Amino acid sequence: MRTAIAIGVGLVLLGPAYGQTQxxxxxxxxxxxxxFRQGVxxxxxxxxxxxxxxxxxxxxxxxHRRGYRSAALYRNLGNAGVLADRWPEAIWAFHVGLRLDxxxxxxxxxxxxxxxxxxxxxxxxxxxxADAWPAWLRRPPLLxxxxxxxxxxxxxxxxxxxxxxxxxxxxxxxxxxxxxxxxALSIAWWHVSSLAEIDRQTPLVVLIENADFYRGNGAxxxxxxxxxxxxxxxxxxxxHRRGSWLQVRLTTGETGWVHRDQAxxxxx
Amino acid sequence: xxxxxxxxxxxxxxxxxxxxxxxxxxxxxxxxxFLSLFLALVFTFPALAQAPKIxxxxxPNRPTDYSYIVGRYDIKVSAEPTDxxxxxxxxxxxxxxxxxxxxxxxxxxxxxxxPEAWDKGESPDFYPPVLLEESVDRPKKTWTFLYRLTPKHxxxxxxxxxxxxxxxxxxxxxxxxxxxxxxxxxxxVKPRPDAPPPITIDIDAVPNSFRSTLPVMxxxxxxxxxxxxVYWLIALIMxxxxxxxxxxxxxxxxxxxxxxxxxxxxxxxxxxxxxxxxGECVWHVVCAYLHERFGFSVVDPAPSExxxxxxxxxxxxxxxxxxxxxxxxxxxxxxxxxxxxxSIKLADDAVRLxxxxxxxxxxxx
Numbered sequence: 238m239r240t241a242i243a244i245g246v247g248l249v250l251l252g253p254a255y256g257q258t259q260x261x262x263x264x265x266x267x268x269x270x271x272x273f274r275q276g277v278x279x280x281x282x283x284x285x286x287x288x289x290x291x292x293x294x295x296x297x298x299x300x301h302r303r304g305y306r307s308a309a310l311y312r313n314l315g316n317a318g319v320l321a322d323r324w325p326e327a328i329w330a331f332h333v334g335l336r337l338d339x340x341x342x343x344x345x346x347x348x349x350x351x352x353x354x355x356x357x358x359x360x361x362x363x364x365x366x367a368d369a370w371p372a373w374l375r376r377p378p379l380l381x382x383x384x385x386x387x388x389x390x391x392x393x394x395x396x397x398x399x400x401x402x403x404x405x406x407x408x409x410x411x412x413x414x415x416x417x418x419x420x421a422l423s424i425a426w427w428h429v430s431s432l433a434e435i436d437r438q439t440p441l442v443v444l445i446e447n448a449d450f451y452r453g454n455g456a457x458x459x460x461x462x463x464x465x466x467x468x469x470x471x472x473x474x475x476x477h478r479r480g481s482w483l484q485v486r487l488t489t490g491e492t493g494w495v496h497r498d499q500a501x502x503x504x505x
Numbered sequence: 506x507x508x509x510x511x512x513x514x515x516x517x518x519x520x521x522x523x524x525x526x527x528x529x530x531x532x533x534x535x536x537x538x539f540l541s542l543f544l545a546l547v548f549t550f551p552a553l554a555q556a557p558k559i560x561x562x563x564x565p566n567r568p569t570d571y572s573y574i575v576g577r578y579d580i581k582v583s584a585e586p587t588d589x590x591x592x593x594x595x596x597x598x599x600x601x602x603x604x605x606x607x608x609x610x611x612x613x614x615x616x617x618x619x620p621e622a623w624d625k626g627e628s629p630d631f632y633p634p635v636l637l638e639e640s641v642d643r644p645k646k647t648w649t650f651l652y653r654l655t656p657k658h659x660x661x662x663x664x665x666x667x668x669x670x671x672x673x674x675x676x677x678x679x680x681x682x683x684x685x686x687x688x689x690x691x692x693x694v695k696p697r698p699d700a701p702p703p704i705t706i707d708i709d710a711v712p713n714s715f716r717s718t719l720p721v722m723x724x725x726x727x728x729x730x731x732x733x734x735v736y737w738l739i740a741l742i743m744x745x746x747x748x749x750x751x752x753x754x755x756x757x758x759x760x761x762x763x764x765x766x767x768x769x770x771x772x773x774x775x776x777x778x779x780x781x782x783x784g785e786c787v788w789h790v791v792c793a794y795l796h797e798r799f800g801f802s803v804v805d806p807a808p809s810e811x812x813x814x815x816x817x818x819x820x821x822x823x824x825x826x827x828x829x830x831x832x833x834x835x836x837x838x839x840x841x842x843x844x845x846x847x848s849i850k851l852a853d854d855a856v857r858l859x860x861x862x863x864x865x866x867x868x869x870x
Contacts, residue, residue: 262723263723266721266723270718270721273718277716280708280709280716283708286708287708300721300723304725304726305721305723305724305725306724306725306726307721307722307723307724309718309719309720309721309722310721312718312719313718313719313721316714316715316716316717316718319711319715320708320711320715320716343714346714347714347715350711350712350715358592359592359593360592360632360655379730379732380730383732383736386740387740390740390741390744391744394744394745394747394748395744395748397748398748398749398751398752401752402752402755402756462657462658462659462660463591463592463657463658465696465697
């Protein structure tokens, strides 16, 4: 009898919580889209709109937490983040989205817009580095470059063999062209793979709030002599992680520690 | 410390041994050196008088902080404000007084007033100084330069290390590069006040593209593709190997004339042995073999000619002798109308000769 009562009480207590965790992924997505729509509809009412956009941000982040990855998800999350005045999260979302779809020009523009809100130090520390990749050139994914490299390599082998067999001018020209293409693709491969390696070894970190910049992994350490506090939205590189602290490096070379809760890591 | 003791017997006495006997010899001996010295002075004096003028700009001994100024100058430096926050700017006013050739007057781009590490951005205390303004007041012979200096941290207490290095040709000393140091200027660097309140975005100022969403497909990412060394190895090795195999197959399927000829030569031995086994005339078969295989073109050759040909081609002496012997026998049979008792084993000898020639390294070339 006592056992039955205990089970009954347990069910009553755990029931709502169980029901909450059972909210399906589709429901979360629907809630996010609904909140975003309501935010747009309430444009004249600034605070109400922000609240809806903020709900959308939370819902999209919940989908991210559940392991869903798509460029559209992060673009929506970033848009909602900007409109909810949570633009540091928007910077993070656009970065993750651009990892999935590096050629999304809209997302690139939105990232630039959100970056414009960062209050960089007067001496310019931590400003993002200029992108070396030409804007007009599509960014191929790593696997795509590898496939192209292999295809051109095969073509070059065939061209060399054919030139050896028949020795015609056209074939020699084709061999030269494939060799040049192979060289260009090798450079592209080197560039893309070195960027991927940098991202793997020192992942990008976006500060979601103004973060105290310490010399060590703890608040008892002195603050950085030049930059006592880092502005929200600043993009830095993670060097090490120790407990709840991240050792980060700014683009201009300054190194220090920030608390993990104040940062979002752009995982490759 | 080592000490050396010399006794009186070890002391070497220097005794002049000049011939002092006659005054005339003395004069003769002294005239020549003095005359030489006099002539040397006479000829080198104009050259010394016209010694090349030193250009301080290209002088290899010029100091690295030489400011490319020639003449007599003085320097005065002041800073405003001297009480600043970290990373706020201080304006350093540098006044240079003096005169010199107009071509080597003070110029902002040439001045090396600050320590080299500051200009390179390697100073722990200051960011690289920036020249804001330069002006000249010729009646007063004063050049004024305004620099922006930015302290990096609160530990900076003074501006020191500024100096003017110029070239004064009127200085009698060998080193005409003069250094005019400047007294240090005390400054106070305070920490900056807290960061300003966080910036907020005005929703109305956000572009409309932010207000649209894309349809989201709830897909979980596939396992990331890892490019292991196996893929690289396959990608690197497979194409050339495939091409080599394909080229070989193609050559076998569609041989060209040169390859045909080579094959024909290579198969000459097989054809000859088959004919010998079929009982054809040994002499004809072997002659045809030598022609097809090695290009022997003599019509109706004598044994010595065959011997000489094979020897010239580099075959072993045993093979050459064997061929001559075979052709001797052939001749004997030919000229006795096939009635020689050796005709029975002649075909076997010919086969053996062909095999010997094929096995010879010379035939493999």
